[in-house]
Amino acid sequence: MVLCQQCPTQPPSLREVTQNVYSPTTLLKLARQRLLREEALAISALKDLPNMMFPEMFEEAFIDGRTKILTAMIPVWPFPYLSVGMNINNLNLDTLKAVLEGLDILISQKVRSSRCKLRGIKWRDTQHDVCGIWSGFHEDKDLPESTTQKQPVENSPECEVKKELKVMTQLQLAEGRVDESTIYLLQWAQQRKDSFHLCCRKLEIQGLTKDTLVEIFNTIRADCIQELKLGFFFINELDLLNPYLRQMNNLLRLTLDHLRGSIGFGEENEEEKAITLISQLPAFHCLQEFNINDVSFIDGNLKEFLRCLKKPLETLCITNCQLSQSDLDYLPYCQNIFELKRLYLSLSLHNLLLAPLGFLLERVRHTLECLNLKSCEIKESQLNALLPALSQCSQLTDVNFYDNNFSLLSLKQLLHHTGKLSQLTNEVYPAPLECYDNRGVILTNRLKNFGPELLDIVRAKRQPKKVAFATMPCFRCDGHYVYDLETQCCHFKWDPLQS
Ligand SMILES: [Zn+2]
Ligand SMILES: [Zn+2]
Structure with a gap:
């Protein structure tokens, strides 16, 4: 137990928000605000609106909840992509419905406006300006740096699916806690599977039932997924996931977080069964980052966990787990960690001989x-x-x-x-x-x-x-x-x- 000599009495103060609230109101902004107040006028003025004004106009309409304007802007969006930041105000079911309604109009049009260049929408984008709207010309801006620099042959940065229109999004799905927007988006995409592609690059799932998993993978394609986080699972549930994991040919980042033994506590050979399942993780041919946090049974079995690596890994992160000497001894001999760029170990090593770790550093x-x-x-x-x-x-x-x-x-x-x-x-x-x-x-x-x-x-x-x-x-x-x-x-x- 560590104590400081004089604990401060003040609790940690919240950081001051240093946003500049005094930015000058420009004439353009005034014009936009005037338009937004009169929906019908705004919608009829879209055809004359300069391209450069689209992103800001869309952003303001979004934040103000002017859903009719949002819907009207989609079929005439003059850029290939439209990103809606993760933290923008009003990111909710109403704005999602408005955007999807705009896409429906676009899909149903026999003759599209020559102005419309839209190929994809990034919903809940975590890159770019996460509080705003961003228009772009490329889809693959959010790939990790290393992929754009030297592309592995087996991994193409653009999604393989060549359907004309897609919504790219990240999904967080936890049993019993899937938000209404996600449910709506999944159902919407499911009904339009032939004309439209829901592309999920980043998927986070926590303890889902077989039925839910089947339903989800009926709508999204496993080979679009580049980043997967499996959290709060029982290891025996990997059985349900394995068929889908096998299809994830483009997976770049895998996180196993808080994986526990089987549901039947105290079952005989529990560890043995768990390890068999782990060793059946499929081969990931382009994985760059593997994060293992708070996972049971890793102690003495690290080799089985790393068996799925088939290409030199860039980042290995093992935290809040227990490793044994045999795990540490194995590390420098693991085939696919000789090109590591980042190594994070945050776990107790105090009882172990660290010579193998030294050997790994040398490699x-x-x-x-x-x-x-x-x-x-x-x-x-x-x-x-x-x-x-x-x-x-x-x-x-x-x-x-x-x-x-x-x-x-x-x-x-x-x-x-x-x-x-x-x-x-x-x-x-x-x-x-x-x-x-x-x-x-x-x-x-x-x-x-x-x-x-x-x-x-x-x-x-x-x-x-x-x-x-x-x-x-x-x-x-x-x-x-x-x-x-x-x-x-x-x-x-x-x-x-x-x-
Ligand atoms: Zn103190
Ligand atoms: Zn895709």
Whole structure:
């Protein structure tokens, strides 16, 4: 239990909203507002509205809930794409119905307006300006950078389905908690399957029944899915999902979050059955990112979890799980993690020999850009196994060793090694153990005194950009003390990792 010397009495203040509310009202805006007040006039004026005014006009009509105008704008939308941001005001069933009604008009038209260029709508877009409307010329702007840079042969960025019109969206489906807009969209798309494609790139599902799954995959195509999150599942339910997982040929990111053993608790051979199901996960031929958080039975079975990788992975993230020595021993021998760019492990390693992890670092030394070993409870005696390999990881830009148990001496040793990494731009380290007294009280003076000395070790080798040493959170107020390069003093912060 860690305590700070003087807990602040104020609760964390909410960040001030710094939006500029005083932007000048332009003539164009006045004209739009005038039009929006008179729906019939606005709709008749659409044919003369300059293209550049469409996105802003649509956005204002959307936020004001002028559904008739929204419907009328769709069949004359002068750009190939229309993105509706995830956090725009009024993103609800009414605005969805208005947009889909516009699409219905467009589909039913024998002769389309020559002005209409619409090929797709992104509903609940998480890229671009997530609070607004965005018009675009390309569909694939939201692919992860690495895919657009070097496209894997087996993965085409445009959806394979060549139907003229599509709605691209992300879906979050939890048993009993599917929102009305999602249900409406799924039903709408189901009824128009022949003329229209509902393209789901990002799917999140939590504990669904077989009937619901069949219904969903009747409407969306598994091979459109690029990002899948399976949360709060019992491992034996993977049986239901496996046929669909097998069709997900374009999956780039997979997250297993909070997977538990079978429903029949205490069943005999429960673990064995669970592992058989895990090992039956299909091969993912273009997966780039694999996240495993809070999953049971991984202990001693990591190999079975990583069996589904068929292409070198870029990001591996294992958090809040328990790993055994045999799992760690296996890691550097796993076929498809030699080109890792990002490795996140946040789980207790304090009982394990870390030599295999050092070996893994050595294998990925030419590609690894981000190493996060936060809260791994690594002790001084274990650190030496990592250091030689760490200093060879020449591409590293981000390291995070926060919340590990290093003495001043071992922290200095670590800095001598990370000091050699010339690409590092962001470094987070734990405050050394000497910064706490034997009751766990944070000794801020000590951190203040050690700070310059620690920074000097790095500065002797290169010009650091962002470095912070942070204490554990105080048990009472949950705040931390941080010494960083920017302020070069010891100060109180609610979150040590935020600047
Ligand atoms: Zn406190
Ligand atoms: Zn698609």
